[in-house]
Amino acid sequence: MLNRQDYLNILNANLKNKNLFKHCLAVEAAMKTLARHFHEDENRWGLLGLIHDADWEKTAAEPDKHTRLTERWLREAGEDEEMIAALLSHNYKNNGFRSPENRMEWSLYTCDELTGLIVAVALVRPDRKLSSVTVEAVLKKFPAKAFAAGVDRSQIGLCREKLGIELPDFVAIVLRSMHDISDELGL
Numbered sequence: 001m002l003n004r005q006d007y008l009n010i011l012n013a014n015l016k017n018k019n020l021f022k023h024c025l026a027v028e029a030a031m032k033t034l035a036r037h038f039h040e041d042e043n044r045w046g047l048l049g050l051i052h053d054a055d056w057e058k059t060a061a062e063p064d065k066h067t068r069l070t071e072r073w074l075r076e077a078g079e080d081e082e083m084i085a086a087l088l089s090h091n092y093k094n095n096g097f098r099s100p101e102n103r104m105e106w107s108l109y110t111c112d113e114l115t116g117l118i119v120a121v122a123l124v125r126p127d128r129k130l131s132s133v134t135v136e137a138v139l140k141k142f143p144a145k146a147f148a149a150g151v152d153r154s155q156i157g158l159c160r161e162k163l164g165i166e167l168p169d170f171v172a173i174v175l176r177s178m179h180d181i182s183d184e185l186g187l
């Protein structure tokens with residue numbers, strides 16, 4: 001299995017947009033906390049979060065290719081098939097792969113969108129800081145469809161069915177993970 005520096009090298013070589021890079025860091029942090037919650041492999045789950053959108057810029061015009069390019073990079077670097085499958089499953093609606101089917105895959109699928117909602121909530125706080133975002137504030141914006149309209153709430157809402165975590169607890173877990181790296185996120 002590749003290490004974090006290998007993954008950062010792939011990211012740095014392919015993602016120029018700082019906000020996208022921060023999104024990958026946020027999902028890494030959330031995945032590590034979720035792994036801890038489930039007593040799973042924190043390092044492995046974190047790396048999956050870190051790499052999940054590595055090809056986003058290069059595939060922006062072709063949603064079906066998103067994750068397929070990263071798949072190639074990871075396979076060339078010798079990454080194992082379980083990681084590659086987990087990566088592919090988060091874009092199954094576009095890339096023709098199967099849907100997520102285990103906790104690591106569903107964690108990625110659900111926390112991916114939630115990190116985006118949390119960033120959006122932070123940006124409308126007077127101080128634009130994650131430290132002033134509460135679970136309640138995020139839950140209040142959850143049904144507000146016009147707010148952060150690009151965030152797929154149904155994807156986040158699967159936390160209950162697929163992970164056995166109620167939405168408020170899921171928000172708390174992901175928010176806490178992001179608080180811990182707020183400096184890196186610049187929020």
Ligand SMILES: [Fe+2]
Nearest residue numbers: 052053090091
């Ligand atoms: Fe993605």
Ligand SMILES: [Fe+2]
Nearest residue numbers: 023052053112
């Ligand atoms: Fe993402």
